[in-house]
Amino acid sequence: MRGGGLLVAGTTSDAGKSVVTAGICRWLVRQGVKAAPFKGQNMSLNSYVTREGAEIGRAQAMQAQAARVEPSALMNPVLLKPGSDRSSQVVLMGRPVGELSARGYHGGRQQALFGTVVECLEELRATHDAVVCEGAGSPAEINLRRNDIVNMGIARAARLPVLVVGDIDRGGVFAQFFGTTALLAAEDQELVAGYLVNKFRGDVTLLEPGLDMLHDLTGRRTFGVLPYAHGLGIDEEDGLRVSLRGAVRESVVAPPVGADVLRVAVCAVPLMSNFTDVDALAAEPGVIVRFVDRPEELADADLVVVPGTRGTVKALGWLRERGLAEALLRRAAEGRPVLGVCGGFQLLGEHIHDDVESRAGEVPGLGLLPVRVRFAPEKTLARPAGEALGEPVEGYEIHHGVADVRGGEAFLDGCRVGAVWGTHWHGSLESDGFRRAFLREVAAAAGRRFVPAPDTSFAALREEQLDRLGDLIEQHADTDALWKLIESGPPGGLPFIAPGAP
Secondary structure, three states, rough: OOOOEEEEEEEOOOHHHEEEEEEEEHHHHHHHOOOEEEOOOOOOOEEOOOOOOOOEHHHHHHHHHOOOOOHHHHHHHHHEEEEEOOOOEEEEOOOOEEEEEEHHHHHHHHHHOOOHHHHHHHHHHHHHHEEEOEEEEEOOOOOHHHHHHHEEHHHHHHHOOEEEEEEHHHHOOOHHHHHHOOOOOOOHHHOOEEEEEEEEEEHHHHHHHHHHHHHHHHEEEEEEEEEOOOOOOOOOOOOOHHHOOOOOOOOOOOOOOOOEEEEEEEEEOOEEEEEHHHHHHHOOOOOOEEEOOOHHOOOOOOEEEEEEEOHHHHHHHHHHHHHHHHHHHHHHHHHOOOOEEEEEHHHHHOOEEEEOOOOOOOEEEOOOOOEEEEEEEEEEEEEOOOEOOOOEOOOEEEEEEEEEEEOOOOOOOEEEEEEEEEOOOHHHOHHHHHHHHHHHHHHHOOEEEEOOOOOOOHHHHHHHHHHHHHHHHHHHEEEHHHHHHHOOOOOOOOOOOOOOOO
């Protein structure tokens, strides 16, 4: 029997589709429903490696965790990883298949992948009671509708009811709901069951007259009003959206266990990828994590992290142009801690030979680690495990650069020289014992009386966050009506709204 389904669309990018999808998945699994997430096409620099070695969007991995199922390439068959404003690497079923311009992708390649997307969704529906699909951007991007494989295209092919999420904190949510629906063709409007308001602050009774008017105008109901929730810290899709100027990674910063706090500065390099690596640091009591883009912002940092990037050579040039490279060199000379992860590790080495990503050839690195990097056409996708600093540690690797480590002290797959560490392993700091050991080393090198909390479990904290998402759905959405949609499909009989009406 084919399982039920629902498409969670949004009036805009960042309306809350990812967290709503995760919340519905967690609510369903708590009701004993075997659920799975799905996103036909995702554009993100935050990705994850499944156990079978497939690369998918990290948001879908988070949603799988919400549904308490193992992440799979079926859940995100097409992943686009931007390399510039106009081109992306296309990852199909977890493996890179080429680099395409936006025009080339939307001009034909996208539609050619439609069959794969539909087949993956149907396979998930055949093995699960419910599949909660996430759209991308807005379904009302009418310039892209002809080749759409992630919003109304997949909804129409699979006869999915559509729930449209709007971020009321941005303002204009009623116009967004009405306009999104009105711009759709009649066959697509037929699938739009109604709306979900996200990030509401205040007295919901003041909103209710507007919801009634929206129903009168569209013939569609609102399935819930979710309040603004602080401190969720759930994986975001796109590192490009991280705000700068000292923005604190959203998390609950608990008081320190020792006498001092520990300050972490993350260099917000271009095409930053997997910036979620620092979430485990932000979850530690007394650790404050900030994203920075100026050298003076490194001055009071106890640890500087140079994160992963889809453009290692570009990031290296950016660090030099902004004076951050010089600041990193000074820190290393003074014995002050620096951690490079993936692309950030590569640029800390002696030189980079890149005929794949930037095609820049031989480029000198910062020379802080005895490492030489050569970019290979094949991408390394792995889930390594081992031991470091006397503690077990796990991670995942996603990179074209192959590191030839020629000295230093062994550190995961990379090395350490003094207070400078480098590794390709994403996610290593989620291993609790290793993270605490690493922070003790950082505190000692920084001269801080910082003590890691002995009982912080990142996995348990993540479970609490996912339960909070499930609570939001259970407490503030009409779950009976949602389940009816998932089980029965589009309601039918909903009125068509002509563009420009009323």
